[in-house]
Amino acid sequence: MKPFTYERAATPEQAVSSYAARPGARYLAGGTNLVDLMKLGVERPEHLIDVSGLPLDRVEHTVDGGLRVGAAVRNSDLAAHPAVRRDHPVLSQALLAGASGQLRNAATTGGNLLQRTRCPYFQDTSVPCNKREPGSGCSALHGSHRDMAVLGHSDDCVATHPSDMAVALAALDAEVELLGPEGRRTVPAADFHRLPGDDPHQDTVLRPGELIVSVTVPPPPAGARSAYRKARERASYAFALASVAVVLARAQDGTVRHVALAFGGLAHRPWRARTAEELLTGAPLTTEACSRAVEAELAAARPLSGNAFKVSLARSLAVHMLTALAEGGADGTSPQRA
Amino acid sequence: MENASSARPNPADPPGATAAPAAGRPTSQAPTNSATSLESPLTLLVNGTAHTVTADHRASLLDVLRERLGLTGTKKGCDHGQCGACTVLVEGRRLNSCLLLAVTQDGARITTVEGLAGQDGLAGQDGARASHPLQEAFRNRDAFQCGYCTPGQLCSAVGMLAEAEAGFPSYVTPPGAEPTGPAGLSRAEIRERMSGNLCRCGAYVHIVEAVEDVAGAVGADGTGTSTGTSTDAGRPADAGEVAR
Ligand SMILES: Cc1cc2nc3c(=O)[nH]c(=O)nc-3n(C[C@H](O)[C@H](O)[C@H](O)COP(=O)(O)OP(=O)(O)OC[C@H]3O[C@@H](n4cnc5c(N)ncnc54)[C@H](O)[C@@H]3O)c2cc1C
Ligand code: SF4
Ligand code: FES
Ligand code: FES
Numbered sequence: 001m002k003p004f005t006y007e008r009a010a011t012p013e014q015a016v017s018s019y020a021a022r023p024g025a026r027y028l029a030g031g032t033n034l035v036d037l038m039k040l041g042v043e044r045p046e047h048l049i050d051v052s053g054l055p056l057d058r059v060e061h062t063v064d065g066g067l068r069v070g071a072a073v074r075n076s077d078l079a080a081h082p083a084v085r086r087d088h089p090v091l092s093q094a095l096l097a098g099a100s101g102q103l104r105n106a107a108t109t110g111g112n113l114l115q116r117t118r119c120p121y122f123q124d125t126s127v128p129c130n131k132r133e134p135g136s137g138c139s140a141l142h143g144s145h146r147d148m149a150v151l152g153h154s155d156d157c158v159a160t161h162p163s164d165m166a167v168a169l170a171a172l173d174a175e176v177e178l179l180g181p182e183g184r185r186t187v188p189a190a191d192f193h194r195l196p197g198d199d200p201h202q203d204t205v206l207r208p209g210e211l212i213v214s215v216t217v218p219p220p221p222a223g224a225r226s227a228y229r230k231a232r233e234r235a236s237y238a239f240a241l242a243s244v245a246v247v248l249a250r251a252q253d254g255t256v257r258h259v260a261l262a263f264g265g266l267a268h269r270p271w272r273a274r275t276a277e278e279l280l281t282g283a284p285l286t287t288e289a290c291s292r293a294v295e296a297e298l299a300a301a302r303p304l305s306g307n308a309f310k311v312s313l314a315r316s317l318a319v320h321m322l323t324a325l326a327e328g329g330a331d332g333t334s335p336q337r338a
Numbered sequence: 339m340e341n342a343s344s345a346r347p348n349p350a351d352p353p354g355a356t357a358a359p360a361a362g363r364p365t366s367q368a369p370t371n372s373a374t375s376l377e378s379p380l381t382l383l384v385n386g387t388a389h390t391v392t393a394d395h396r397a398s399l400l401d402v403l404r405e406r407l408g409l410t411g412t413k414k415g416c417d418h419g420q421c422g423a424c425t426v427l428v429e430g431r432r433l434n435s436c437l438l439l440a441v442t443q444d445g446a447r448i449t450t451v452e453g454l455a456g457q458d459g460l461a462g463q464d465g466a467r468a469s470h471p472l473q474e475a476f477r478n479r480d481a482f483q484c485g486y487c488t489p490g491q492l493c494s495a496v497g498m499l500a501e502a503e504a505g506f507p508s509y510v511t512p513p514g515a516e517p518t519g520p521a522g523l524s525r526a527e528i529r530e531r532m533s534g535n536l537c538r539c540g541a542y543v544h545i546v547e548a549v550e551d552v553a554g555a556v557g558a559d560g561t562g563t564s565t566g567t568s569t570d571a572g573r574p575a576d577a578g579e580v581a582r
Pocket of ligand 2: 117119128156159200
C-alpha cells in the first residue's frame with residue numbers, strides 16, 4: 001500500500017474544498033470497500049479525507065412524509081430504523097441482505113452507493129481491466145462469466161454493480177443529494193449509476209470531488225407494499241447472482257396503480273424495469289400478466305456464455321415477488337398504512 | 339423537516355431514540371488535519387487500558403492490536419472482511435478490525451477477546467476472573483475445534499446479542515414483525531446474524547447452540563445485561579455512556 005496523509009473533515013464544505021485542493025485525494029467512510037481495494041493495490045490514494053464523522057449521520061423526516069438519510073448513516077442503523085421498516089421494507093430488507101452484521105455496522109449510505117464492482121479481474125492488478133486501467137482491455141470478456149452482466153453490458157466491460165441497497169433505492173424513486181466544488185445538485189438514484197458503454201472507468205454520474213451528502217426517499221404511494229429478494233450461492237454473506245426490488249400499490253378494483261421493479265446482479269447498474277412497469281400499470285395483476293411483463297423486460301437480455309441462468313433466475317424472482325406482494329402473502333411485507 | 343430522529347439504534351437506546359455520534363466513532367474525536375504527515379499519534383482504550391502509539395496511516399486496527407499492543411487474541415484470517423476472525427467491539431459495536439484503519443479509531447473504546455472476561459485484566463490471568471458467559475457456553479458446548487475463529491465468534495456474538503437487545507432486525511426477521519430481544523432469537527436468526535464469522539472446522543452447529551444458551555439466559559434474567567457481565571464489551575449501558 002502506498003503511504004498517504006489523512007484528515008478528518010469537520011463539515012461537508014470543508015471535505016469538498018480539501019478534496020479539490022489535493023490531487024490523489026479520496027473520501028473515506030466505513031472503509032469496507034476502499035481499504036480493501038487499497039490493500040489490493042486497486043486504489044492508491046495519496047490523501048484520505050475521513051467523512052464518516054461528518055454530521056450526516058441522521059435519518060430525518062421530510063415535510064412531505066419522506067425520509068432524508070445522511071450519507072454517514074450506517075447500513076445496520078438504516079435497516080433497523082422504525083420509519084424505514086414501516087414505510088420502505090424493501091430498503092430495510094435490501095440492506096439486511098448485504099454483507100454481514102459487522103460490515104453493515106461500518107458501511108455507510110454514501111459508501112454503499114459508491115462501492116466498486118466485485119469483478120475478480122478488476123480486483124487483480126496483474127491483468128487488464130478497462131475499468132481500472134482505461135484502454136487496457138477487458139479480461140472478463142473471454143474469462144469467467146458466471147457473475148457478469150446479462151443486460152446493458154458492452155464489449156468494454158461486462159461487470160455488475162454489487163450493491164443491494166442501490167437496487168431498493170432505484171425502485172423507491174429515491175434521490176441522491178450531492179455537494180461539489182460547483183455547488184449542490186440532485187440526481188435520481190435510478191440514474192446515479194451508469195451503463196459501461198465505452199467508458200467503464202466511470203461507475204456513476206458523480207463528478208470529480210463531489211460528495212454524497214444524503215439520499216432522500218419520497219413517501220410510499222398510498223397502500224404500497226414492497227419487498228426485496230436476493231438469490232445467491234449461499235444463504236447469507238454472499239453477493240447477489242440476481243435480486244429484485246418491488247414496490248406495488250393496487251387500486252380498489254385490483255388493477256395496478258403503481259409498480260416499480262428493479263433488478264440487481266444483472267447489469268452495471270441497478271436495472272429499473274420500465275418496460276415491465278408500463279405493461280403492468282393499469283392492468284389486473286394476474287400471474288400471466290406478471291410473467292408477460294417480466295418476459296418483455298428480459299427480452300433485452302444478452303447473456304454471456306455461462307450466465308444465461310441469471311435470466312431465468314431473475315424472471316422467477318420477479319414473477320414470484322410480484323404475485324406474493326399482490327396476495328399480501330407471507331413472502332410479501334406487512335400491509336402499509338394507507 | 340420535522341421530527342428528526344436518530345439514524346442509529348444504539349444498543350443502549352430504543353430504536354428511533356435521539357442523538358448519537360456516528361457509530362464506532364468516539365465522541366472525543368476532533369477534526370484533524372495531518373495533511374503532511376504519513377503517520378499520526380493515536381490513543382486506543384483497549385479493554386480498559388489507554389495505549390498511545392504513533393501509527394503509520396496504512397496500519398489496520400487489527401495490526402496495531404496484534405503487533406504494537408501484543409494483543410494476539412484477535413486473529414487475522416483473510417484480511418479482507420470476508421471471514422470475521424478479526425472481529426472486535428468498538429464502542430460496543432462489532433466491526434472487522436482488518437478493514438478499519440487504526441488512525442480512524444483515535445480515542446475509541448475497544449474490547450478484544452482478551453477483555454471479554456474481566457474489565458481490567460486478561461481472561462484467566464489471575465485465575466480468579468470469571469469467564470464471559472459466552473466463553474463458558476463455548477466450552478460447555480464444545481463450540482470449536484482448532485479455535486482460530488473463536489475470538490472473532492465470541493466478540494461477534496457479544497455484539498450480535500446487543501444488537502438484538504436494541505431491536506435490530508435481520509434478513510430472516512419477518513418484515514412486519516416486532517424485532518425480538520435475544521431470548522426470542524430462533525436458530526435461523528442466530529445463523530443469519532452470525533453469518534459474518536466463518537469456521538473452517540465447521541463447528542457451526544455447536545456455535546449456534548452456545549449462542550442460543552446465552553441468548554436464552556439473557557431473556558431469562560429479565561435484565562438483558564448478562565451478556566456484558568463485568569466487561570465493557572457490548573453491554574448496552576456501555577454504548578449509552580458514549581452516546582450521551
Ligand atoms: C466480504 C464482503 C461482503 C459484502 N457483501 C455485500 C453484499 O452482499 N451486498 C452489498 O450490497 N454489499 C456488500 N459488501 C460491500 C459493502 O456493502 C460496501 O463495502 C460498503 O457498503 C461500502 O461502504 P463504506 O462506508 O465502507 O465505504 P468506503 O469503503 O469508505 O468507500 C467506498 C467508496 O465510496 C466513496 N465514498 C464514501 N462515502 C462517500 C461520500 N459521502 N461521498 C462521496 N464518496 C464517498 C469512497 O471514496 C470510496 O470510493 C460486502 C463487502 C465485503 C467486504
Ligand atoms: S468486466 Fe469491467 S471490471 Fe471486469 S475486467 Fe472487464 S472492464 Fe474490468
Ligand atoms: S481477517 Fe478481518 S474479516 Fe477476515
Ligand atoms: S474452530 Fe477452527 S476455524 Fe472455527
